[in-house]
Amino acid sequence: MRDRNPRLNINVAQLLKEPTGAVRWHDLSEEIRGIDHELRILAPLTGTVKMIRTADGIFITGRLHTVLQLECSRCLEPLVEPLHLEIEAEFHPSVNIQTGAKLPLVEPADRATTIDAQHILDLMEIVRQAIFLASPMHPLCREDCAGLCPQCGQYLNEGQCNCVADVVDPRLETLKQLL
Numbered sequence: 001m002r003d004r005n006p007r008l009n010i011n012v013a014q015l016l017k018e019p020t021g022a023v024r025w026h027d028l029s030e031e032i033r034g035i036d037h038e039l040r041i042l043a044p045l046t047g048t049v050k051m052i053r054t055a056d057g058i059f060i061t062g063r064l065h066t067v068l069q070l071e072c073s074r075c076l077e078p079l080v081e082p083l084h085l086e087i088e089a090e091f092h093p094s095v096n097i098q099t100g101a102k103l104p105l106v107e108p109a110d111r112a113t114t115i116d117a118q119h120i121l122d123l124m125e126i127v128r129q130a131i132f133l134a135s136p137m138h139p140l141c142r143e144d145c146a147g148l149c150p151q152c153g154q155y156l157n158e159g160q161c162n163c164v165a166d167v168v169d170p171r172l173e174t175l176k177q178l179l
């Protein structure tokens with residue numbers, strides 16, 4: 001199951017051997033389609049992450065970019081949403097880099113930020129969460145999207161439907177008669 005998910009791997013063996021405060025930069029350009037079945041990813045994940053050796057592990061920050069296909073919350077038409085992700089997380093090793101000794105097992109909640117026994121850090125779960133955080137709650141195909149007619153479902157950006165006319169006409173008729 002795990003292996004069928006895409007991974008965003010960075011080998012941090014070298015950095016783990018360095019003293020606290022050591023810094024590495026890592027450029028990403030990765031295909032992340034399939035990162036989540038709810039997401040339609042249109043572009044590779046790009047950007048740079050900064051990795052800092054801490055006393056306990058590796059602290060990651062990064063500004064990443066991808067493009068998502070969403071649905072307009074008013075008219076349901078597909079729309080293209082460029083996303084800018086801010087990631088920040090501290091990863092912890094599962095084995096001691098010097099001795100190879102296993103470190104205490106991590107809590108399941110911390111698995112996403114655990115460096116595996118081969119010293120591979122997988123950013124995928126952090127990125128997946130960042131995408132959900134960065135996605136707009138009510139995406140719009142355009143600011144003034146008129147949406148769909150609640151009665152007949154007509155796509156109102158391309159013109160009014162007859163339902164509206166039915167509601168408006170009788171009033172206009174009365175007005176004409178009054179005049």
Ligand SMILES: [Zn+2]
Nearest residue numbers: 072075141145
């Ligand atoms: Zn719309």
Ligand SMILES: [Zn+2]
Nearest residue numbers: 149152161163
């Ligand atoms: Zn209508």
